[in-house]
Amino acid sequence: MTERGQDRGNGGLAASMSLLTSLLTRPLDPGYEAAARRRETEGAPRRTVGGSALLAVLAVALGVLTVTAAVTLRAPQPAVVQARAVLEEEVRQRSLEVSAAETQLAALDTEIQSLQRAALEASDPQILARLAVDEAVSGATALEGPGVRVTLADAADAGESDVDRRVHDSDLRVVVNGLWAAGAEAVSVNGLRVTGLTAIRSAGQAVLVDLVPLASPYVVEAIGDPDRLETRFAGTPARDHLALLRAAYDITGSVDSVASLLVPAAAAPTLDRAAPLVLEAQEEET
Amino acid sequence: MIAVLGLVVGVIAGLLLEPTVPAGMQPYLPIAVIAALDALFGGLRARLDGIFDDKVFVVSFLSNVVLAALIVFLGDQLGVGTQLSTAVVVVLGIRIFSNAAAIRRHLFKA
Numbered sequence: 340m341t342e343r344g345q346d347r348g349n350g351g352l353a354a355s356m357s358l359l360t361s362l363l364t365r366p367l368d369p370g371y372e373a374a375a376r377r378r379e380t381e382g383a384p385r386r387t388v389g390g391s392a393l394l395a396v397l398a399v400a401l402g403v404l405t406v407t408a409a410v411t412l413r414a415p416q417p418a419v420v421q422a423r424a425v426l427e428e429e430v431r432q433r434s435l436e437v438s439a440a441e442t443q444l445a446a447l448d449t450e451i452q453s454l455q456r457a458a459l460e461a462s463d464p465q466i467l468a469r470l471a472v473d474e475a476v477s478g479a480t481a482l483e484g485p486g487v488r489v490t491l492a493d494a495a496d497a498g499e500s501d502v503d504r505r506v507h508d509s510d511l512r513v514v515v516n517g518l519w520a521a522g523a524e525a526v527s528v529n530g531l532r533v534t535g536l537t538a539i540r541s542a543g544q545a546v547l548v549d550l551v552p553l554a555s556p557y558v559v560e561a562i563g564d565p566d567r568l569e570t571r572f573a574g575t576p577a578r579d580h581l582a583l584l585r586a587a588y589d590i591t592g593s594v595d596s597v598a599s600l601l602v603p604a605a606a607a608p609t610l611d612r613a614a615p616l617v618l619e620a621q622e623e624e625t
Numbered sequence: 626m627i628a629v630l631g632l633v634v635g636v637i638a639g640l641l642l643e644p645t646v647p648a649g650m651q652p653y654l655p656i657a658v659i660a661a662l663d664a665l666f667g668g669l670r671a672r673l674d675g676i677f678d679d680k681v682f683v684v685s686f687l688s689n690v691v692l693a694a695l696i697v698f699l700g701d702q703l704g705v706g707t708q709l710s711t712a713v714v715v716v717l718g719i720r721i722f723s724n725a726a727a728i729r730r731h732l733f734k735a
Contacts, residue, residue, distance in 0.1 A: 401686050406639035
């Protein structure tokens with residue numbers, strides 16, 4: 340190949356270029372030319388039957404190989420599809436397990452509460468009363484009462500990528516904070532109790548409340564005196580925020596008072612490090 | 626002509642039989658197809674140049690595919706599989722392009 344490159348007067352180029360030059364100027368396999376030259380000098384080569392057969396077999400094999408490769412590459416990767424199906428099945432099964440476990444948990448919770456009540460009612464009604472208040476405040480029990488319902492919905496024509504016109508986690512935070520500030524006694528978002536341990540955040544485009552992804556419309560329910568809640572809510576920055584959302588992004592927000600709301604219990608918190616003070620120590624302090 | 630006929634027979638057989646490729650061979654398929662394309666274009670150009678040769682065609686086809694697969698295999702073993710694949714694709718791609726250009730000149734005289 341180098342020889343040929345020099346024949347063509349490319350000797351002046353750097354040696355490292357010779358590969359590229361020959362590649363660009365003589366892309367044809369030199370074998371063809373060599374064979375043609377041989378034919379000229381020696382006449383047509385006599386081919387044995389065995390040689391021809393071998394040639395034919397090789398050609399068939401190459402044809403099969405090439406077309407198989409091409410067909411295989413065009414087909415969707417079965418391994419990937421299969422893995423996906425397996426994962427989907429697993430996700431579905433685990434979700435079922437989770438909901439089964441949640442039902443069991445709820446049943447056990449009720450049982451514990453009734454047993455607790457039965458045990459304490461006779462011996463220490465004072466602790467029972469305190470326990471009831473603590474449970475209500477911490478979100479351990481479901482609560483009902485009158486209150487207000489704030490509904491936030493994405494703009495009607497907001498597309499998948501139209502991030503601005505969708506409800507963000509920050510909008511929900513403003514509303515929930517506004518309700519707390521207005522004197523709400525218990526708050527839930529789309530049926531999820533908001534407690535001191537609940538984070539309202541976003542992952543990608545989804546709004547997560549307590550790690551559960553929610554979708555529009557977002558219904559924030561707060562228990563409290565409806566009239567007072569509504570009046571004081573109107574005095575918080577949340578009201579302006581809702582007005583801004585409506586004016587600028589077509590995100591609809593409505594505030595209604597409701598005669599009776601049910602706010603469910605929060606999932607039992609998992610406390611790894613935090614431990615309550617020992618009772619005696621508490622009593623000494625007070 | 627034997628080679629071309631054999632290749633056609635092989636292609637038809639491959640389409641009809643649809644053999645499955647073992648999973649271990651999967652990474653070499655794209656490179657093998659490109660090498661095969663290069664050999665095909667080279668053969669077509671030689672045919673138009675009037676110097677086509679069955680033996681050279683089959684041998685260059687075979688060596689192209691085997692060598693390409695070998696390079697990818699070696700690259701995988703050395704941990705530079707992607708880069709070597711790129712190198713092979715670039716070189717073969719240039720050859721395919723210039724062969725195709727030569728074929729075009731032959732066919733359309735332009």
